[in-house]
Amino acid sequence: xxxxxxxxxxxxxxxxxxxxxxxxxxxxxxxxxxxxxxxxxxxxxxxxxxxxxxxxxxxxxxxxxxxxxxxxxxxxxxxxxxxxxxxxxxxxxxxxxxxxxxxxxxxxxxxxxxxxxxxxxxxxxxxxxxxxxxxxxxxxxxxxxxxxxxxxxxxxxxxxxxxxxxxxxxxxxxxxxxxxxxxxxxxxxxxxxxxxxxxxxxxxxxxxxxxxxxxxxxxxxxxxxxxxxxxxxxxxxxxxxxx
Amino acid sequence: xxxxxxxxxxxxxxxxxxxxxxxxxxxxxxxxxxxxxxxxxxxxxxxxxxxxxxxxxxxxxxxxxxxxxxxxxxxxxxxxxxxxxxxxxxxxxxxxxxxxxxxxxxxxxxxxxxxxxxxxxxxxxxxxxxxxxxxxxxxxxxxxxxxxxxxxxxxxxxxxxxxxxxxxxxxxxxxxxxxxxxxxxxxxxxxxxxxxxxxxxxxxxxxxxxxxxxxxxxxxxxxxxxxxxxxxxxxxxxxxxxxxxxxxxxxxxxxxxxxxxxxxxxxxxxxxxxxxxxxxxxxxxxxxxxxx
Amino acid sequence: xxxxxxxxxxxxxxxxxxxxxxxxxxxxxxxxxxxxxxxxxxxxxxxxxxxxxxxxxxxxxxxxxxxxxxxxxxxxxxxxxxxxxxxxxxxxxxxxxxxxxxxxxxxxxxxxxxxxxxxxxxxxxxxxxxxxxxxxxxxxxxxxxxxxxxxxxxxxxxxxxxxxxxxxxxxxxxxxxxxxxxxxxxxxxxxxxxxxxxxxxxxxxxxxxxxxxxxxxxxxxxxxxxxxxxxxxxxxxxxxxxxxxxxxxxxxxxxxxxxxxxxxxxxxxxxxxxxxxxxxxxxxxxxxxxxxxxxxxxxxxxxxxxxxxxxxxxxxxxxxxxxx
Numbered sequence: 074x075x076x077x078x079x080x081x082x083x084x085x086x087x088x089x090x091x092x093x094x095x096x097x098x099x100x101x102x103x104x105x106x107x108x109x110x111x112x113x114x115x116x117x118x119x120x121x122x123x124x125x126x127x128x129x130x131x132x133x134x135x136x137x138x139x140x141x142x143x144x145x146x147x148x149x150x151x152x153x154x155x156x157x158x159x160x161x162x163x164x165x166x167x168x169x170x171x172x173x174x175x176x177x178x179x180x181x182x183x184x185x186x187x188x189x190x191x192x193x194x195x196x197x198x199x200x201x202x203x204x205x206x207x208x209x210x211x212x213x214x215x216x217x218x219x220x221x222x223x224x225x226x227x228x229x230x231x232x233x234x235x236x237x238x239x240x241x242x243x244x245x246x247x248x249x250x251x252x253x254x255x256x257x258x259x260x261x262x263x264x265x266x267x268x269x270x271x272x273x274x275x276x277x278x279x280x281x282x283x284x285x286x287x288x289x290x291x292x293x294x295x296x297x298x299x300x301x302x303x304x305x306x307x308x309x310x311x312x313x314x315x316x
Numbered sequence: 317x318x319x320x321x322x323x324x325x326x327x328x329x330x331x332x333x334x335x336x337x338x339x340x341x342x343x344x345x346x347x348x349x350x351x352x353x354x355x356x357x358x359x360x361x362x363x364x365x366x367x368x369x370x371x372x373x374x375x376x377x378x379x380x381x382x383x384x385x386x387x388x389x390x391x392x393x394x395x396x397x398x399x400x401x402x403x404x405x406x407x408x409x410x411x412x413x414x415x416x417x418x419x420x421x422x423x424x425x426x427x428x429x430x431x432x433x434x435x436x437x438x439x440x441x442x443x444x445x446x447x448x449x450x451x452x453x454x455x456x457x458x459x460x461x462x463x464x465x466x467x468x469x470x471x472x473x474x475x476x477x478x479x480x481x482x483x484x485x486x487x488x489x490x491x492x493x494x495x496x497x498x499x500x501x502x503x504x505x506x507x508x509x510x511x512x513x514x515x516x517x518x519x520x521x522x523x524x525x526x527x528x529x530x531x532x533x534x535x536x537x538x539x540x541x542x543x544x545x546x547x548x549x550x551x552x553x554x555x556x557x558x559x560x561x562x563x564x565x566x567x568x569x570x571x572x573x574x575x576x577x578x579x580x581x582x583x584x585x586x587x588x589x590x591x592x593x594x595x596x597x598x599x600x601x602x603x604x605x606x607x608x
Numbered sequence: 609x610x611x612x613x614x615x616x617x618x619x620x621x622x623x624x625x626x627x628x629x630x631x632x633x634x635x636x637x638x639x640x641x642x643x644x645x646x647x648x649x650x651x652x653x654x655x656x657x658x659x660x661x662x663x664x665x666x667x668x669x670x671x672x673x674x675x676x677x678x679x680x681x682x683x684x685x686x687x688x689x690x691x692x693x694x695x696x697x698x699x700x701x702x703x704x705x706x707x708x709x710x711x712x713x714x715x716x717x718x719x720x721x722x723x724x725x726x727x728x729x730x731x732x733x734x735x736x737x738x739x740x741x742x743x744x745x746x747x748x749x750x751x752x753x754x755x756x757x758x759x760x761x762x763x764x765x766x767x768x769x770x771x772x773x774x775x776x777x778x779x780x781x782x783x784x785x786x787x788x789x790x791x792x793x794x795x796x797x798x799x800x801x802x803x804x805x806x807x808x809x810x811x812x813x814x815x816x817x818x819x820x821x822x823x824x825x826x827x828x829x830x831x832x833x834x835x836x837x838x839x840x841x842x843x844x845x846x847x848x849x850x851x852x853x854x855x856x857x858x859x860x861x862x863x864x865x866x867x868x869x870x871x872x873x874x875x876x877x878x879x880x881x882x883x884x885x886x887x888x889x890x891x892x893x894x895x896x897x898x899x900x901x902x903x904x905x906x907x908x909x910x911x912x913x914x915x916x917x918x919x920x921x922x923x924x925x926x927x928x929x930x931x932x
Binding site: 354356414417423541543551588592593597 | 731
């Protein structure tokens, strides 16, 4: 068995008196496709913020590529190959699409010398090249989602965390993003997908983890998760009530 | 005087001063501490309140009584101010702190200059029978001009605390502070709760203005030196902690009084700033705030 | 916004024109008034590097300016240091002040930085009031050596020095804007978590912005003792400086180096003309009201209005989200 790319070891996060997460234990293989589901407020975003470095866990450790990164700031983890997209797209306003991609290229220094070619290549592969010089303020929802992913991918990460990258998209658009993520995974990039769109998670993931109130309540193949009575009660029950 | 005498007197006047600072900071504890609206104009509103009280005092009204009556127009003023603010920013979904800070800074400036144009730059004060008298207990002497306004604070804090914990409006306000979305789901309009809170904070400013001008004379730029103090109080207390406000304010008041007594009065304005920076650097959640 | 070649040509021409001006214009008043406008170009440009690009508001510009004024006044008094040394030293003090304030406050929230800068003015004023070597409340008289003969007078000389500083400040701002630094600052302004996730070391970048901004603003204060012959706390830590530093970029537009320049030339010139006719109180009141009007109605300034008229969305303040 290969060494895990990422190990989350007994990680806990509390905000004041509120325990938002944990303890959570989780391993991820290089190149694995992991789905992360759970009701709103179940700690999914807290967990990935701990992994990406935007939050420091209250307890526990995060080991990435053999190094303890628990207290390392997010920009250093980005340098180590952890990339993420945000649930609500956070484009760098006041810049064009291409300039948005220059930011990670400037600071992470991948593909130095041909930064522009690299950025344009990623835009082409995401079919965003037509909007290369458009100000981000003029992008559609789908384009913003793609930009979010493109900005993460341009740095050639080893782990991509996609936080609801398909929320608010039409079915055909979901298919488009899914196939992009699958193509990416084929190049060896591990992907953690947080998603409420069940058919997308189930199609994409090799393994699915369900969180509830900050703890892992189920883990297994997509099929076993769907059939898990506990998951059905806390999550799919809620799903049906969603407007 | 002996060292212990000096220390005891510094402690007493510092505590009284701190109590007054708590009153000055109270409005900010609501707007900034609970609602996260960085109202840097609050000290300027306090000074405007002090001028209003001084005007009323010119007709023979007791400053505290006048302030109590003035809370009504100031409350309405606060409602109007918040309506303007939220129309300008929050409702348009671009309430970034950069712009709202600038707005409040501009408002503070306009208030200052408005006071200069209307009343000139001379110091103004109120005349009340107890100013000039002192209370002596043992070797501690405390002027009434400190003692009287200092005693107003606990009463106001008690009233505010009862309001926040015992009334529907107060609970709604704390709920907005905690989670705006949850409240809008439950059918209460968060923006009306905030408007009301802003009115309340502005009404508190006029009470604070009365306390300020009883303590000593005021000029249109007094808010400058108050700003560091009131923010130091709110930050040291921990955002949103009303009882913490009093404790933090008394700590700062006592620290200033000790610097005044044992170093030099001219260094006192720096004390609050040092405490503010120290708090931000070492314990940004304050003494009583939850860590974020 | 402008080709580098064009920009460099214009900058060199402006510099040369400034140095020829004392030979052509006899009335020193124009240099006296022009100095103030140029000084505001430096201040507004310096302010905008932190405030406009990175999105962190400095309300205490007069603290940085005053620190520069007093650094150079002290060096002049104590060591008879030449003006160039005064300017460099003032800039270094500004850098140190910016980094120190930033380091203590920027780790939490932008709001605290702004509040701290407001209080910083009061503290520095207190320090100067209490420092014998800086003249206390009554100030210092600062008469330096006579200026080089070419300039035909002290006022013309400091005008040209300030012109050089203004050109330098604009060159620095323009370079930052088009470089990786500027992209990092703008990424921070747009979203700090996203910037961090793209590898931008946000805290270090903010400190860099504080340092550059503080250095430029303090440098703007350095020639002041040579210009006014006397420095005192009230003028060095003046309210109008803090206000203009904020109002000029906001009125011109904060996204590009041109905004602060436009704002400073416009507002600075109006103020210079107006001080002859109206009192300084009404001057401040007018700027304050203008500031409120712009921040509410046109937060992207004149440049934003201009591009909106042209139909561009480039500088629009609209949130990028569309209804899902």
